[in-house]
Amino acid sequence: MTVALVTGVTGQDGSYLAERLVAEGCEVHGLVTRGDGRPASLPAEVTLHEGDLRDRDGLAALVRAVGPSEVYNLGGVSSVAQSWEQPVLTGEVSGLGAVALFEASWAAQERTGSPVRVVQASSAEIFGSPVRSPQDESTPVRPVSPYGAAKAYAHQMAAVFRSRGLGVSSCVLYNHESPRRPTTFVTRKITAQVARIAHDGGGTLALGNLAARRDWGWAPEYVDAMVRAARHDVADDFVVATGRTHSVEEFVAAAFAAAGVDDWRDRVEIDPRFVRPVDPALQVGDPARAERVLGWRPTVAFEEIVARMVRHDLELLAV
Numbered sequence: 491m492t493v494a495l496v497t498g499v500t501g502q503d504g505s506y507l508a509e510r511l512v513a514e515g516c517e518v519h520g521l522v523t524r525g526d527g528r529p530a531s532l533p534a535e536v537t538l539h540e541g542d543l544r545d546r547d548g549l550a551a552l553v554r555a556v557g558p559s560e561v562y563n564l565g566g567v568s569s570v571a572q573s574w575e576q577p578v579l580t581g582e583v584s585g586l587g588a589v590a591l592f593e594a595s596w597a598a599q600e601r602t603g604s605p606v607r608v609v610q611a612s613s614a615e616i617f618g619s620p621v622r623s624p625q626d627e628s629t630p631v632r633p634v635s636p637y638g639a640a641k642a643y644a645h646q647m648a649a650v651f652r653s654r655g656l657g658v659s660s661c662v663l664y665n666h667e668s669p670r671r672p673t674t675f676v677t678r679k680i681t682a683q684v685a686r687i688a689h690d691g692g693g694t695l696a697l698g699n700l701a702a703r704r705d706w707g708w709a710p711e712y713v714d715a716m717v718r719a720a721r722h723d724v725a726d727d728f729v730v731a732t733g734r735t736h737s738v739e740e741f742v743a744a745a746f747a748a749a750g751v752d753d754w755r756d757r758v759e760i761d762p763r764f765v766r767p768v769d770p771a772l773q774v775g776d777p778a779r780a781e782r783v784l785g786w787r788p789t790v791a792f793e794e795i796v797a798r799m800v801r802h803d804l805e806l807l808a809v
C-alpha cells in the first residue's frame with residue numbers, strides 16, 4: 491500500500507491531495523503546526539502529526555516512524571506578503587524546512603533500500619520578474635521576494651538531492667484557485683464579495699491593481715500534476731500552469747457574470763491599501779514538459795473556475 495506523508499495538509503492543496511490519496515486507498519499522514527485545527531474538508535482517515543518543518547530531528551523521526559513511499563512538501567509560509575513581514579521564518583520554514591525533509595527522505599531510502607518519491611511544491615515566484623514569457627523549466631531563477639527566494643533555494647536543493655539519488659521533483663506551480671482558497675487571495679476575495687453583493691443587493695468590492703495579470707488554474711488539477719510527478723519514473727522540474735493569463739478586472743467581470751449581476755462597474759472601487767509596491771510583471775507558465783512527460787493538461791477553463799467559486803460562495807450564503 492502507498493504510504494504518503496503530506497506537509498501543509500491543512501491548506502487548499504493539502505486537503506485536495508489528502509482526499510485524492512485516501513480515495514485511492516493510500517495511507518495518508520499529515521504534518522500540522524501545533525494549534526492548527528482539523529479542517530472540515532480533511533478526510534477522517536488522515537493521521538495528523540503535530541510538528542514543525544524547522545525541527546530537523548523531529549522531521550527525521552516522523553519520516554522514520556511513518557515510512558512513506560511518497561512525500562509531498564506543501565508546507566511553508568504561504569503568502570508573499572507574510573514573507574516580507576517574516577523573512578527569516580520564511581527562509582527557515584520554506585527553504586531549510588524543505589531541505590530537512592529531503593534529507594530525512596534520503597536517509598530513510600538509504601536505510602530501508604526502498605525508494606522514497608518526493609514532490610516539492612515550488613512556485614512561479616522563483617522567477618521573480620521573469621526575463622521572458624512564458625516561463626519554463628529553463629527560465630533563470632531570480633526571485634524578488636523572501637517567499638520567492640526561500641522557494642528558489644528549496645527548488646535548487648531538490649535538484650541537488652536528485653543528483654544524490656533521491657527521486658524528488660519540483661513542481662513550479664502557478665496560481666491555482668478553488669473554493670478552498672482563503673480570502674487573502676484576490677480570487678476568493680472577489681467571489682466571496684460578489685456573492686454577497688448578489689445576495690444582499692448592496693455593498694462594494696475594494697481592490698488594488700485591476701490590471702495585474704495571473705495564470706490562474708484549478709487547484710485539484712495542480713494536485714493531480716504533483717501526484718503524477720511523484721509517480722513518474724524520472725524525477726524532474728515541472729512547470730504547472732495553464733499558459734494563459736487574465737487580469738484581475740477580467741476575473742471581476744467573470745465573477746459578476748456568474749452571479750447574474752449585470753450592472754456592476756459602480757460596485758468596484760480601488761483602494762490604495764491593496765495596491766502592492768512591487769508586483770511581478772507577467773507571470774505565465776509553459777506547461778509543455780508536464781504535458782509531454784506526465785500526460786498532464788489543465789482542462790477547467792477560466793470562466794468555469796470563477797463560476798465554481800462564485801457558486802460555492804452563493805451556497806454558503808444561502809444556508
Ligand code: GDP
Nearest residue numbers: 674675676677696697698699702738764766769
Ligand atoms: P499572488 O499572485 O500569490 O500574490 O496571489 P493574489 O491572489 O494575492 O494576487 C494576485 C494579483 O491580484 C496580484 O497582482 C495583486 O496585486 C492583485 N490584486 C489586486 N487587488 C487585490 C486585492 O485586493 N487583494 C489581493 N490579494 N490581490 C490583489
